Amino acid sequence: MRVPRHVVEARRSRLTELLLERGYLPISELCEELGVSEATARRDLSALESEERITRTYGGALGEFNATFTSFRERLRHDTEAKGGIARAAASLVKPGMKVYLDAGTTAFAIAQELRRHLPERLTIITNNLALLETLGTLPGAKTIVLGGQLLERQSVLLGNEAVKAATAQEIDLAFLSAQGMTDTGLWNSQRDIIRLQHAVMKRAGRSCFCLDRSKLGRTAPEHLGAWTRVGTLISDLSLPELRQAGITLKPGTLLPTHP
Amino acid sequence: MRVPRHVVEARRSRLTELLLERGYLPISELCEELGVSEATARRDLSALESEERITRTYGGALGEFNATFTSFRERLRHDTEAKGGIARAAASLVKPGMKVYLDAGTTAFAIAQELRRHLPERLTIITNNLALLETLGTLPGAKTIVLGGQLLERQSVLLGNEAVKAATAQEIDLAFLSAQGMTDTGLWNSQRDIIRLQHAVMKRAGRSCFCLDRSKLGRTAPEHLGAWTRVGTLISDLSLPELRQAGITLKPGTLLPTHP
C-alpha cells in the first residue's frame, strides 16, 4: 500500500535519529521500532546509505554519530605510513611528567594513538581536538585538559576567543602543531582562528614541533602561519636536501626525521 | 597449533585497538587484519565481549568507542518517560536567540535531543558536557560553546578551575541544571567540582532551571548544592503536594510541570 512521500521521509528521519541515539541497531529491531516489514526497512537503509547519512553493516546499521568524527578516521587511514612515522617520532620526544599540547588535525590523532601504545607516566595532555577525547579519555594515569571554545560545525575542533584565552592560561612543555602547507616563506594554514590559537600555544610552549608530511610541501593555504624562524622542530618524512630543493633551509637540529 | 598465552592477549588487545580506531569491522576484515582464521576471530570476539570490552554484531563487532559515551545512552534509556517530559518542558522555555546552558547529566542529553527536534533560531548552547556534542555538533544555525576543563575519566564532562573560569566569562540567558538529590534542605550533588561550576553558571545566568525527576526526591549526596531559595525554576514530574509532603515548599510559579 503506497504511503505519502512525507511519511516516508519522516520514517527515514526517525530511523537516522534512532541510529544516532543507539549507535547500532539490527534489522529486526529497526522493523519493530518503525513498524514496517523487513523489506521496507532494507529499502530505507539503502536509501539512507546512498545519501551517506548512515552506515550499513551486515545485519543492521550504524548511525553516523561518527559523521563528526569518523571523517577523521577516514582521512587518517589514507597516508598512514607517513603519519605513523611522524607520530612515532613525535611520541619519542614525550617524557614522563610532561605537559603536551596536541592541536587539530589527523596527525594529532596519530600521535594520540601512538601515546596510547607507549604511555609515559604522569602525562598532561592539552588539546582543543575533540576527536582525540575518545582515545585520550581512557588513558590510565594521564590527565587531559580541553581548551574551551566554539564548536566548529562539521569539524571536531574548538576555536575562537575562548580557546585563545584558555591557551594563554596554560603551561605547555611540548606542543605538536600541524599546518596545511609549507613553502620557502614558511607555513600556511586554512583558518585565521586556527592560527590565532596556534600562536597563543606557541607563546606558552617550551618547544613547538610542527608535524608535516611530504604532501604539504609546496602547498599554500589562505592564511600565513609564520616564517621558518618560528619553527623550533620540524617532524617530517622529508629529507634536508628535499627541503632545500624547495627553497627551505632549516637551522641544524631543527629537522627530526620520522621513525620507521 | 597452539600459541603462547601472551600472543593471544596481544592479538586481542590489537583487536580492541582496531575496533576503537575504526568503530566497526566485519569479521572478514578482522581475520585479514589479524592473520587468523574466522574461527579464531570469533573466539576472540566472544572472549572480548564477555569481558565487555567490545560489542558484537551480526557479522562483525563494534569498538566501545562508545564506552565513554554510550553509558550515557544506556542510562538515558532507563527512565525515558520522566526525562522526556522534563526535556519537553525545558525546551518549551527556549526562545530564538537565547544563550542556553546545559550541564552534565542525562537530563541535559534528553533536552539536547528535544532541541534537535524543535530548534529555535540563532540559539547559542553553552555546555561542559561532551556527550552532547555529537547531538549538538550537527545542529544547523546553532552555535555551540564548550567550556574548557579537565576531562574526567569515565565521565564525559569537563571540570576544574578552567571550567569555572570559562563559565564566569559567559553570558547565559537560561541554565538547565541537574542534581543527584533533593530534600527539605535543598539540592545535593556528588562532587564539589560540579557544584563549583554550577554556582559559577547560576551567577551568570538570567534564569536557573533545575531539572529533577521523582527518583531524586528524598535522596542526598555527599555535597550540598544549595537551598531552595536559590532555585529559580524546578522542572519535575512531581506535584506541589508531593513536594510539600517531603517538606519542600516552593514559591509560587517555581514549579514547571513536565509536558506529556
Place this chain on the structure above:
DNA sequence: TCATAAATGATTGACCTCGATCATATCAGA
C-alpha cells in the same frame, strides 16, 4: 476522474554467519 508512478509486503534462492565438533599441534607444568 483516470492513468501513472511509487511504496509496501511476501516470497524466493543465493549467500553468509554462527556455534559446535573434531583432529592436530604446541605450550606449560609436573
Place this chain on the structure above:
DNA sequence: TCTGATATGATCGAGGTCAATCATTTATGA
C-alpha cells in the same frame, strides 16, 4: 621428558541476511 591442557583451523548444519521479483494498494498529477 612426558602428559594434560589449550589454541588453532577445518568442516558442517542450522538459521539468518540480502537483493530481486511480483502482486497489490494508493498517492500524485494531468
